[in-house]
Amino acid sequence: MSKPSPTIRDVAALAGVSVGTVSKFINGTKRFSEPVEAKLKAAIDELGYQSNPLARSMVTKQTRTIGLTVLDISNPHFTNVVKGANRVALRHDYTLLLVDVDENQARERPLIETLARRVDGLIVSSRLPEEQSDWLLELGKPLVLLRRSERLSIPSVGIDNRLATFMLTRHLLDLGYRDFAYLGFGQARINDERIFGVRDCLNQVGLGLDVHDVHAPTNRAGEHACSRVMLGPRRPQAVICYNDLIALGFIKAATALGINVPRDVAVTGIDNVPYGEISAPTLTSVDTQSEAMGEIAMQKLIDALAGDEAVEHITIEPRLIVRESTAHSR
Structure with a gap:
């Protein structure tokens, strides 16, 4: 007994x-x-x-639990955010409660509101427009956003998106590329910031930019967009993609079409997901330091739970990672 x-x-x-x-x-x-x-x-x-x-x-009246919503847990960027956040949570004796909204804007609000009732505070990744997000302030819980908000008085963490694409564009220009396309995801607010970074760099040398869009930030969407971009009337020499998943799908489809990367077209992504290190060719990207983003967001939230009410945006500096997908000098 x-x-x-x-x-x-x-x-x-x-x-x-x-x-x-x-x-x-x-x-x-x-x-x-x-x-x-x-x-x-x-x-x-x-x-x-x-x-x-x-x-x-x-x-x-405390659960010692923190909620974290991500847009798509199958995206390695968000997987790494979760890893970083959980590492800090465990260090402070908190349990992480994860919700995947599965890139569905209609599900975001009900899922976040339900989660808020079960936790002490929340880290939120959202695609909802700024003008539709005021309800976050009514949850009555400390919050940290995984993006900058221009209108909500909520602490946030994110990268400098304009600098990320500016760095990629400058790298491609230095290699001799002159005809550029951007393959973006218009439903994301940061998409405009990334387009701005490319255009800002190209404007300095008097070059234009063709902008294309995909319906989702996924490999499949990148595959579907490739023929539209590469077989259209204005074939680019270099394609900057919204993220690595789109870029990897684009490269897969290009290869199937007999288009060699980087000999025929250079391709880049953003996030520096692990797949990019083992793809063929390996993918030039920008490291958004996803795990660090999760760690910083979690520490910021724990500080808020302890009474630190400072509202600030913490910017993580992007890092250019050069690999084979842009190695060919034209």
């Missing part, structure tokens, strides 16, 4: 204090003198006592 688990009364008896004192200490609702806290810690360690999380949450 197994030995019964120690109770809060056992801790109180061993430490020589009241049950109320143990309860307040465990739940963090009151601090005591160093000698008293030392006795309490020693008793808890000796007995191997573990508090009941449900009971603790009823007392403190």
Whole structure:
């Protein structure tokens, strides 16, 4: 017959204090003198006592759980964001509760509102337009956004999207490419920032840009768009894609069409997902430091839960990663 688990009364008896004192200490609702806290810690360690999380949450009104919504968990960028966020959450004794909205804007609000009722705070990745996001302020929970918001007073973390595509464009210009296309995802607010970065760089040398769009930020969408871009009336020498998944799908379709990358067309992406290191050819990209993004967002939220109400946007600097998909000099 197994030995019964120690109770809060056992801790109180061993430490020589009241049950109320143990309860307040465990739940963090009151601090005591160093000698008293030392006795309490020693008793808890000796007995191997573990508090009941449900009971603790009823007392403190805290779940020690943080919600994280991502747009598509199958996208390695978001997988890495989750890894980074979870690493910091565990370090601070928080549990991460994940919701995948599956790139469905209609599901975002109901899923986030349901999640908010079960957690102490949220990290939110959203595609909803700015003018449709005021309800986030009414959730009554600390929030951190994985994008900059121009109108919402909410802390946020993200990369400099204009700089990311400017760097890619400058790299391609230095290699001698002159006819450019951008293959974007118009449903994402940051898409305009990425187009701006390309155009800003091309304007400095008097070149234009053809802009194309896909219906989803996925490999399949990149595949479907390739023939439209490459077999149209204005065939580009270089294609800058909204993200790595689109770029990898584009390269796959180009190869099937007999178009060699990078001899016939250079292709780049953004995010530096692991697949890009093993694709054929390997993919030139911009490292958005996805795990660091998750870590910073989680730390920012934990700081907010501790009372830090500073509203700021933390910008992560993008890093150019040059590989074979742009190696050919024209």
